[in-house]
Amino acid sequence: MExxxxxxxxxxxxxxxxxxxARRLMAWDxxxxxxxxxxxxxPRPGEVEGEHYYFxxxxxxxxxxxxxxxxxxxxxxxNLYGTPRGPVAEAMNAGRDTLFDVDWQGGQxxxxxxxxxxxxxxxxxxxxxxxxxxRLVSRxxxxxxxxxxxxxxxxxxxSHWAEYDYVIVNEDLDESTESLKTILTxxxxxxxxxxxxxxxxxxxxxxxH
Amino acid sequence: MExxxxxxxxxxxxxxxxxxxARRLMAWDxxxxxxxxxxxxxPRPGEVEGEHYYFxxxxxxxxxxxxxxxxxxxxxxxNLYGTPRGPVAEAMNAGRDTLFDVDWQGGQxxxxxxxxxxxxxxxxxxxxxxxxxxRLVSRxxxxxxxxxxxxxxxxxxxSHWAEYDYVIVNEDLDESTESLKTILTxxxxxxxxxxxxxxxxxxxxxxxH
Numbered sequence: 519m520e521x522x523x524x525x526x527x528x529x530x531x532x533x534x535x536x537x538x539x540a541r542r543l544m545a546w547d548x549x550x551x552x553x554x555x556x557x558x559x560x561p562r563p564g565e566v567e568g569e570h571y572y573f574x575x576x577x578x579x580x581x582x583x584x585x586x587x588x589x590x591x592x593x594x595x596x597n598l599y600g601t602p603r604g605p606v607a608e609a610m611n612a613g614r615d616t617l618f619d620v621d622w623q624g625g626q627x628x629x630x631x632x633x634x635x636x637x638x639x640x641x642x643x644x645x646x647x648x649x650x651x652x653r654l655v656s657r658x659x660x661x662x663x664x665x666x667x668x669x670x671x672x673x674x675x676x677s678h679w680a681e682y683d684y685v686i687v688n689e690d691l692d693e694s695t696e697s698l699k700t701i702l703t704x705x706x707x708x709x710x711x712x713x714x715x716x717x718x719x720x721x722x723x724x725x726x727h
Numbered sequence: 728m729e730x731x732x733x734x735x736x737x738x739x740x741x742x743x744x745x746x747x748x749a750r751r752l753m754a755w756d757x758x759x760x761x762x763x764x765x766x767x768x769x770p771r772p773g774e775v776e777g778e779h780y781y782f783x784x785x786x787x788x789x790x791x792x793x794x795x796x797x798x799x800x801x802x803x804x805x806n807l808y809g810t811p812r813g814p815v816a817e818a819m820n821a822g823r824d825t826l827f828d829v830d831w832q833g834g835q836x837x838x839x840x841x842x843x844x845x846x847x848x849x850x851x852x853x854x855x856x857x858x859x860x861x862r863l864v865s866r867x868x869x870x871x872x873x874x875x876x877x878x879x880x881x882x883x884x885x886s887h888w889a890e891y892d893y894v895i896v897n898e899d900l901d902e903s904t905e906s907l908k909t910i911l912t913x914x915x916x917x918x919x920x921x922x923x924x925x926x927x928x929x930x931x932x933x934x935x936h
Contacts (some may be wrong), residue, residue: 519896536735641918643927647934679928685918687728688929704913707906708893709850718852718896719888725856 520714523610524705525633526550527625527682528619530642531672533653535688539642540619543693543702544685551609551616556582559597572602590620601628610636617700618634629681638705640698641682645689647672729923732819733914734842735759736827736834736891739851740881742862744897748851749828751904752911760818762827765791781811799829799836810837819845824911827919829886838890847914849907850891854898856881 530536544550556572563692563716567573574582579598582588592661601624606616610633618628627639644650650672679685684701688694709715739745753759764782767788776782783791788807790838793798800809810833815825819842827837837848859881863874884899893910897903918924 538782585751643931647931673932676928679924680918682918684913684916685921685924686916700909701913701916704910707893707895707910709889709891712894715888715894719885722852722856723882723885 519712519718521613521706521711522636522670522713523613524615524702524711525610525618525628525637526615526702527605527620527628527637528637528642529620529622529625529639529675529678529682530688531644531650531675532668533650533657533672534642534644535620535691536642538615538691539688539694539698542691543617543698546695546699547615547702549614551605553601553616553618554605555599556588556595556602557599559599589631589633590624592623592627603631603633606633609638615706620680622675623682625678636711638684638701639682640684640686640701641679642694643676643679643687645687721724728921728927730915730920731845731922732822732824732835733824733911734815734819734827734846735824735911736829736837736846736848738829738831738834738848738884738887739897740853740859740884741877742792742859742866742881743851743853744900744903745828745851747900748897748903748907749826752826752899752907755904755908756824756911758823760814760823760825762810762815762825762838764808765797765800765811766806766808798840798842798871798874799833801832801836812840812842824915831884831890834887834890845920847893847910848891849893849895849910850886850888852888852894852896854896860862 528536528540542554545564550586554568554572556574556579558574558576561573565571576598579600582602583591583600587603589603589606591598609616618624620628625639628634629639651665654660654668660668686694686697737745737749753761763777763781763854765783765788767783767785770782774780785807788809791811792800792809797809798812798815800807810827818825829831829837834848837843854876860874860878863869863877869877895903895906927934
C-alpha cells in the first residue's frame, strides 16, 4: 500500500545511546534516509558534500532561510546549521522516511514546520544520570570540566522529554532497538499515512456497481 | 513502567475476520479485557450475566444512561444495548486494555466519550467485496435476501474507514494478527500512556542534587 514518508525525530542527552540506535535502525531498514544538515562551517578533512553536510556560505545559507527552504536552523559557536527542506520533502513524497538526529530545539522547529504533521518523535532516556556520566567518563575524550558541562546540557535536554510522542528508557540496546522497530512499523501503518487506502476503498466499493 | 489502559476499538463489516482477530489478540495477551455490553433483551439459554451481557430492564438501563454511566448505547430491533463505563474505567486505571467489538456508531460514541483520549481505533477491511460475499455465502447461515442486506450494511460500515487510527486489509490472518500486535505494542509505548514516566524522570533529575 502506497504511503507517505515519515520524519522520525530521535533526541536524547549525549551518551544515552542515540547514535547506536540510529545506526541499528538504518541497518534494519536501508530505505531510511539519514537527514543531512547544511552548515556554514568549513569542511574538515574527509568530509564529503551531501554526505556529511551540505557546505554553504553565509549568504547562500541565509538565502535558503529567507526562502523558507530550511525546516529548522540554529547558530552554534558562530556557525549556522540547518535542515534543507527539499531532500526531506522529496523522500517523503517517495514514501521514504527520514531520520533526524536533533536536540529538543531542532525537534520543536521540525514539528512546527509545514511538514510537522508527518513527524514521529522519540526521546531516548538513560536509565540513570550516574550511568550517563559513567559512559561519558569511559569514553576518555573529555576533561572533567567538559563532562560537567555536558551533564548540565543533558539535564536541559531531558527536561523536554514530555514533548515527544514516545520515550524509550535505554537500559538494554537490543530491547530499545526492538521498541524503535515496533514504533516505526506501527506508525507507518497509521491510516493517515496510507495514501493508497483511499483509492483502494474506492475500487472496493465500485466492485459490484 | 506504569501505564494507563487503552480502549481498543475494532470495527469491520461482517465477515472481514474481526472476531477471529479479536480472539487471537485475546489469546496473545490474556490481560486484555473484552468489553461486555449491557442489554435489555432477555438472556438466551446458556448466556451468563457479566460474561455475555449485563442483563438489565429498561428502567435500570435508562437510569444508567441518565447518570452518564454508559459510554455508548443504541437501540437495535427494539432492544437497548450499551457499554457500561464503570468496568472500562476500572480496567483503564489498573493499566489493563479493553477490546471493543463495535460498529462505526459505537466507535464514534466511545471516541466522543470522556474516555475518548484513551481510544486506539482499528478498522479491518476485506481484500474485496466479492471475497466478503463469498465468506458470507460459505457460512450457509443466511438466505440470499439476508446476505444482500448484510452486504448493504457492509458498504455502510466500510464508508466509515477514514474515522479510524489504523486500517488493516485482512488478506492473511497471520499477517493481520501480527499487525494488530505491533499496533498495540507501539500504542502502549506512547509517552502519554506511560504514566510512570513523570515520576521516573523526576527521580532521574534529583539523583545528583
